[in-house]
Amino acid sequence: MGEGRLRAAPVATSRRDYRLQIELPFYRAWEPGQFVMLRWEPHLIGRPFAIVDWQKTSTGSLLEVWVRRLGGGTDELFRRGEKGMKLSITAPLGGGLPKEVVSPRASVLFVSGGVGAASLLPVVRARAAARLAATPRKSAPLEGLDVWVHGERSLGDMDAKVLASSESLRPDLLCLEEKASGPARKKLPRSLTLSQGRVTEALAQVAGQAFTAAVACGPTPMLQALSAEFAKHETLAKLPLYLGLEEKMACGIGLCFSCSVMTCRGPERCCLEGPWFRSGDIADHYRFRKEGG
Amino acid sequence: MSAVEFLGRRYASPLWAASGTFGWGVEALDGGFFPRKGLGALVTKGVSPLPMHGAPQPRVAEVGAGIGLLNAIGLQNPGLDLFLAKYAARYEKGDLGVPVWVNAFADSLEGYVEVVSKIASYASAGSVAARGQWLAGFELNVSCPNVKKGGLEFGSDPKGLETLVAACAKAAGRQPVMVKLSPLFPQVADLARACEAGGAKALSVANTLLGGFPEPEKIKPDGTTAWSIGRRFGGMSGPALRPIALRMIDQIAKASPLPLCGIGGIQCAHDVREYLAAGATVVQVGTANFANPWICDEIARDL
Numbered sequence: 001m002g003e004g005r006l007r008a009a010p011v012a013t014s015r016r017d018y019r020l021q022i023e024l025p026f027y028r029a030w031e032p033g034q035f036v037m038l039r040w041e042p043h044l045i046g047r048p049f050a051i052v053d054w055q056k057t058s059t060g061s062l063l064e065v066w067v068r069r070l071g072g073g074t075d076e077l078f079r080r081g082e083k084g085m086k087l088s089i090t091a092p093l094g095g096g097l098p099k100e101v102v103s104p105r106a107s108v109l110f111v112s113g114g115v116g117a118a119s120l121l122p123v124v125r126a127r128a129a130a131r132l133a134a135t136p137r138k139s140a141p142l143e144g145l146d147v148w149v150h151g152e153r154s155l156g157d158m159d160a161k162v163l164a165s166s167e168s169l170r171p172d173l174l175c176l177e178e179k180a181s182g183p184a185r186k187k188l189p190r191s192l193t194l195s196q197g198r199v200t201e202a203l204a205q206v207a208g209q210a211f212t213a214a215v216a217c218g219p220t221p222m223l224q225a226l227s228a229e230f231a232k233h234e235t236l237a238k239l240p241l242y243l244g245l246e247e248k249m250a251c252g253i254g255l256c257f258s259c260s261v262m263t264c265r266g267p268e269r270c271c272l273e274g275p276w277f278r279s280g281d282i283a284d285h286y287r288f289r290k291e292g293g
Numbered sequence: 294m295s296a297v298e299f300l301g302r303r304y305a306s307p308l309w310a311a312s313g314t315f316g317w318g319v320e321a322l323d324g325g326f327f328p329r330k331g332l333g334a335l336v337t338k339g340v341s342p343l344p345m346h347g348a349p350q351p352r353v354a355e356v357g358a359g360i361g362l363l364n365a366i367g368l369q370n371p372g373l374d375l376f377l378a379k380y381a382a383r384y385e386k387g388d389l390g391v392p393v394w395v396n397a398f399a400d401s402l403e404g405y406v407e408v409v410s411k412i413a414s415y416a417s418a419g420s421v422a423a424r425g426q427w428l429a430g431f432e433l434n435v436s437c438p439n440v441k442k443g444g445l446e447f448g449s450d451p452k453g454l455e456t457l458v459a460a461c462a463k464a465a466g467r468q469p470v471m472v473k474l475s476p477l478f479p480q481v482a483d484l485a486r487a488c489e490a491g492g493a494k495a496l497s498v499a500n501t502l503l504g505g506f507p508e509p510e511k512i513k514p515d516g517t518t519a520w521s522i523g524r525r526f527g528g529m530s531g532p533a534l535r536p537i538a539l540r541m542i543d544q545i546a547k548a549s550p551l552p553l554c555g556i557g558g559i560q561c562a563h564d565v566r567e568y569l570a571a572g573a574t575v576v577q578v579g580t581a582n583f584a585n586p587w588i589c590d591e592i593a594r595d596l
Contacts, residue, residue, distance in 0.1 A: 001585070022468075035507055042359030045583050055454065071510055074360075088584065139385040178295040253321035256313075257366045258353040259336070260346075267346050267369060273322065292367055292523065293346020 002026055007062065010081040016069045017115060018078050020049075022087055027061035030054050030121035031096025032144055033244065033276055035060040036065065037252035039088040040077065043252045047073055048271070050119035050217075051092060051283055068115035081239065093252045094275045097242065099121050101213050104130040109169065109211045109239070110111070110148040111199050111226060113218025119244045124148065128169040129222075146171035147206045151199035151222070153178045157168045176202055198222075200229040207233040217244035224286045227279045241279040245270050247289070262288035297333065299552060300469050300494050302392065302429060306333035307596075308565070308589040310581035311337050311556050312396035312473070313366065314530075314584070317380045318389045326586040327389070331593030336497075336577060337380070338504040338577050339398035339434050342407050344372035349523030356506065356529060361558075362580050365527030365575050366493050368398060368434075377415050384427040385419045392429035394471065402447075402457055430468050432527035433461055433493075436500035438477030448475045451487035458491025469494035472552065474545075476502050476537045478542060482548035489549050497554040498545060501528025516527055530566065531580045532558040539571045542588065546572030555594065560588070562595035 002024060009019040030051055049065035069075050101108055102123060108122050128142055148171040152158045153175050158207040176199050195202060199222065214236070214258075216226050223243045230234030230236045247259035259270035261277060262285040270273065277285075297307040305528040308331055310318070318335040323325045347369030354363045371379065384393050397408040409431050435448035435457065447457050454472070462470045472488040474481060485496055495535040505526040511519035540559030546553060559565055560581045567572030567577045581588045 001587075039584055042360050043584075044355055044359055044580055045353070071508075073355075127393070159580040170343075248353055250353045250364070251586070251588065253324050253326055255586065256353065256583055257316070257347065257365070257369050258351075258364065260366075260369060262346065264369075266344075270340070272324075288346070289350040292349040293369070 004063065004087050004089050006081055006083055006085040006087065008083050010067070010078050012157060013066070013170065017157070018067050020065050020067060020077075020081070022063045022065075023057070024063055024089065025060040025062065027054070027056045028092055030092035032126045033119060034092040034094050035252070035275060036091035037090055037249070037258060038065070038083065038091060043073065043208055046088065046090065046252065048093070048246070048249050048252055050244075052118050052121055054092075062090070066115055066118040084203065090252055094271055095273070098278055100240070101215055101242065102126050102130065104134040106212045108146045109206060109209070109212060109214040110146065111214065111216040111218070112148070113151045113199060113222040116216075116218030116244065120215060123215065124169050124171060129270035138277070142169055142171040144172070147174065147209060147211075148172070148289070149176065149202050149206065150197050151176040151178065151218070161283065174202055174205070184255070198227045203229050203236060204214070205235060207236050212243045214239045215244070217293045218291070220246070220286070227283075230279065242276045243279050243282070244275050245277060245282075246275070250258065257267065262284050262293070296555060299540060299554075300430070304392065304575065305588065306331050306593050307569075308453055308506065308592055309334040309336055309394070309554070309577045309580060310589065311577035312336040314369050314579040314582045318393070319380060319383055323389060328587050328589045331389055331587075331590035333575065334394055334429055335389060335395040336432055337396050338369045338370055338538040340370055340373055340376045340408055341368065341398050342404045344375065345370055351522050353508075354521035356504070356531070356533070359532065361529045361531035361533040362523055363506070363529050364501070365524035367524070373411055375415040377412065378479050381412065381415055385416070387427065389427070389587045393427050394429050394432045396432045396434050396473070397461070398434040402460055405457060406460050406464045406551075409461045411522075413450045413464065413466050413468050416468070417492050428468060430471055430494070431461065431465055432460045432471045432473050432497055433458065434473050434500070436467075436473055436477070448484070448528055451480065451483045455487040458488050458493050462492030469556045471495040471497050473497040473500050474541065475500050476534070476541060481541050481544050485545040485549040485551065489551050493551060494540035495548070495554060496545060497556055498541045498555055499534070502534060502537065503527075503531045504529040519537050530557070533561060535564060535567070537565060542568065542571040542573055553579070559592070563593050565596060567591060
């Protein structure tokens with residue numbers, strides 16, 4: 001826990017997303033899939049954000065998170081954010097993704113919706129690095145190995161950095177646009193396939209590939225639909241599917257019990273026992289989060 | 294900052310962690326977030342006879358910016374038996390290093406008595422070395438605004454409250470019983486006197502206020518407006534509660550000789566001084582723990 005400062009004003013990366021880079025006087029070892037709690041004055045509680053990147057620097061470290069403007073605090077931070085703005089930070093929090101997803105021997109199906117892509121980028125990056133170390137190749141370390149299916153409501157929400165990252169790390173990226181956008185389409189990287197529809201509708205296209213694990217992060221209805229869709233495909237149903245859940249938190253360290261997730265083991269905290277859960281373990285969570293226990 | 298004596302027991306600090314704002318204590322300990330010397334005691338999350346899974350999501354929402362925090366956790370807890378096996382066992386080992394007040398809750402008088410008597414028995418039957426020293430007493434939650442039944446029904450009726458407190462005081466044996474009062478009722482002096490008549494040794498003042506707010510920008514699939522938390526209404530804590538709790542402490546201090554533990558919106562040493570000036574002997578820090586689990590250390594340095 002400590003204090004950091006914005007390196008610069010928030011940078012818009014799509015119609016609704018922006019990037020924050022925070023300079024910190026300290027560094028902590030972290031794993032792909034972990035998150036941070038950020039708080040700014042005069043708020044009483046922080047908000048959780050996935051760690052997109054966290055690197056040592058000569059003066060400490062530089063932390064990067066991506067934020068989607070969803071009203072309230074996320075809009076306020078975009079409006080008020082300026083170079084040098086103070087932020088309280090608790091990090092890294094939560095458990096990282098399991099080793100079987102990071103291993104260079106794995107072949108992983110990634111699925112993201114909206115800013116959920118931020119949670120996946122570190123593991124894609126770590127896999128690319130591990131793959132390069134294991135079988136040195138100068139480019140496209142994940143091509144033909146991993147598939148990343150990413151969905152947005154419309155192309156205007158498509159985060160430019162998802163596309164840029166896919167260009168350098170090169171999993172096979174399949175982007176889904178739920179609603180048709182106008183004629184002014186963005187220039188797309190050559191490795192990208194753009195389709196119209198929902199991510200669940202794209203699974204049939206990739207279900208034949210021999211994956212060893214699947215990882216998904218995005219809005220709860222998407223995760224729920226994804227779990228149901230996986231069960232319908234013979235090959236995908238056998239895959240371990242890890243879901244990154246996003247529940248509202250007050251503390252991020254297990255004190256407040258705001259972020260409870262119903263699992264087959266009973267209620268667990270998204271911040272402490274999560275945020276990654278096996279899909280089969282949280283079948284009752286979707287009812288629980290609406291109705292309670 | 295100096296130690297303080299409360300009900301014949303010495304506490305290293307007058308700053309305690311309020312129920313529901315510091316989990317079971319072991320989370321902060323295991324995660325490296327436990328305060329060092331500034332924390333005088335832990336008040337646990339509420340313990341009920343049977344497990345409770347709690348309220349739907351979302352369970353928490355900030356009111357404005359820095360005004361208050363609305364929550365409806367729904368008193369999620371593992372139930373009495375698992376509490377003893379999982380948490381009381383660690384308290385007995387001395388892991389926390391601070392005394393523990395167990396917050397007890399039920400939807401019937403018998404339920405309260407079961408929780409209090411079993412935990413008191415567990416503590417007194419503990420190892421000779423521990424001698425139940427971890428247990429400082431019981432805080433009765435008769436004022437939680439965000440469960441479907443129970444709680445408030447006891448907290449609003451002086452006669453029913455006296456009966457409940459008397460039964461719990463008997464079940465607690467040598468352990469003191471402290472009653473946590475609600476800010477929702479105007480008859481605070483009558484309720485304080487009822488607690489005293491029932492055998493309570495102290496009062497904690499106050500629990501959260503019942504509140505809620507809609508979010509007009511969020512329309513649900515059925516066309517209705519979403520409210521900020523799943524239960525629609527919940528308990529509001531934080532700075533906005535402080536003058537209300539201070540008003541109650543002033544009223545109660547004039548009506549009852551029971552020592553008082555002040556709760557509500559404490560964020561700094563000045564806030565603590567307000568409570569002490571109003572008549573409290575010790576205080577509980579709640580919402581501020583979420584932003585900074587070491588807040589009691591920081592406040593203690595400034596006291």
